[in-house]
Amino acid sequence: MALAHGIPENHQRTLVLEQAEAEVVAAIREAGTLSRTDLARQLGYSRSNITSTVQGLLERHIITEVGPGESQGGRRPVMLSLNGKLGYVVGIDLGATSLDMALADFNGHLLERSSEPADVRDAPEKVLGRMTEIALEFLQRRRIQPEQVLGIGVGVPGPVQFSSGLLIAPPLMPRWEAFPIKDFFRDTFPAARVVVDNDVNVMAIGELYAGAGKGIDNFLFIKIGTGIGCGIICKGQIYRGSDGCAGDVGHICIDYNGPVCHCGNVGCLEAMAAGPPIAARAEEAARRGQSEFLAQRLAAKGALTAKDVSEAAATGDQVANQIIKESGRMIGGMLAGLVNFYNPRLILIGGGVSKTGYKLLSAIRQAVLRRSTALSTRDLHIDLSSLGDDAGVVGAIHLALEYVFTVK
Ligand SMILES: [Zn+2]
Structure with missing residues (x-):
């Protein structure tokens, strides 16, 4: 029947x-x-x-x-x-402050798409409950039954033990520690296989199937946002390492005299070059009266973000430009090491801070070219993510599709 x-x-x-x-x-x-x-x-x-x-x-x-x-x-x-009509999959990209979701058919064509603010510091039941509501709204609009959802891919901003789908000691979302995300969806979507992965891996998968990484065997996806992480595509597949946390490059030390990171160590790349330190440097410059634009913005809002710095740079603000360049130089220095180690064909830069655009990109490129070996950079391309804000949600769709079939 x-x-x-x-x-x-x-x-x-x-x-x-x-x-x-x-x-x-x-x-x-x-x-x-x-x-x-x-x-x-x-x-x-x-x-x-x-x-x-x-x-x-x-x-x-x-x-x-x-x-x-x-x-x-x-x-x-x-x-x-x-x-395409064999079944449907839901893709979920949970960021530290945002929730992006999509519904797709088995060909990966997006049928529905949503984006709204979220807070991962909330209890998992609350955030996962909202995800369920959105997914059911998608289905209702398309007249699809919950039983026809055969896969759910979830990207989360923390370290995931891939085999169990559990977050282990996630710094941004401590209440999610070992919370059974996979089980949460079972009652509503009984036929769906749920796959949970780190957000950066999910973005790399998005680029692999539907973005600039299509057809490229070995590439890296660097996400620069609140933190810094790396998704590794090796021989056309995501490489997760032994436990699922490969690519956690944000905690590579770049300065033994650097500031203390939220992980407890000092001088981590993330503590020196990600969104929060960019904002902190800008606030300091604003207070010292070095940038009129940043001072006005700080007075109006009470705090600055990397986005403010990017907007200041776009108006030609020298201090903002310098802050972005400095961040790019530090990230590029770390990437040069990855290039020497891994010899990728392509590096894609995504995440919120990447929206500062070509100034950041050119600083990263310069640092990589200066510090990597000649052979490793001869055919290396470094570019901004081709999928932008869609990388995570498109990747979550393809992550789900990778696991909807079982091999005998
Ligand atoms: Zn750290």
Whole structure:
């Protein structure tokens, strides 16, 4: 028996794949559409093997044929794509002060999108309850049943033990320590597999599937906001390390005489170059009367943010420019070490502070070029995130899609 929208009742069984089927589905998902010939070439299976695997997936409505593609000399090949209507996924990007969410089909097409302020210092029940409300609003607008949601991807601003989906000693959100996020959604979305990951990893996944990282095997995504973190894409996949916390570069020491970080150590990059120290330096300059723009802003608001510094810099304020350049120089110095160590093809810079734009970017580029080895920078590109504010939510959608199928 089938439900409306062509979703089989026992969809969980539908989502169990043989190894070869899983490889075909993953390849199609990454590319958007592929022909049988593309699949045979890319996966190294025989043509007959691909034909029968594809046939099985077509019969189960997991993939569909979507018209002819570009001819490569002969007949135009039939292209295959995932069946977008097989199910739906919810992507959630929780920032320290914001909640971004989206609903997408199985092709990763965004159907609904929302953005609102949030406070991660609140109790997890409150924040997760709001997430549930928003997701249900999405479904209601699209006339989709909660049972049709087969995956939920959640990015959170803290260290996540990936296997359990639990936050471990999260400095920004202490009340979430070991809170069972995955279980919270079970009653409302019984068919959904919930995947929780660090926000920076999620952004890197967004760029990998839908942004400037598409088709690039080895790249880094640096988020500069309240903290500084790094998502590592290695051989076309996110690299989480042994416990899930790879890429926590914000606590690399860049000055043994530096200020105390909230982690308890001194001179961490995060304590010297992220949003709060940028704002603190600007407030100090304002108080000393070094910048009229910043002094006026401080008098009006009582406190400054990195955004104020960025706006001051945009008016040509020299002090603000210098603060941004200094932050870029420190981040670039750390990145030079990562480039020597990891040899990525691309570094993407995202997060709130990256909105200070090209001044920050050029300071980072200069520092990396000055300090990295010649070979490692010859074909290295350093750019701003191509997805901007959507990186996290798009990444959360693709994170969910990575886990909706189970491999036998
Ligand atoms: Zn630290």
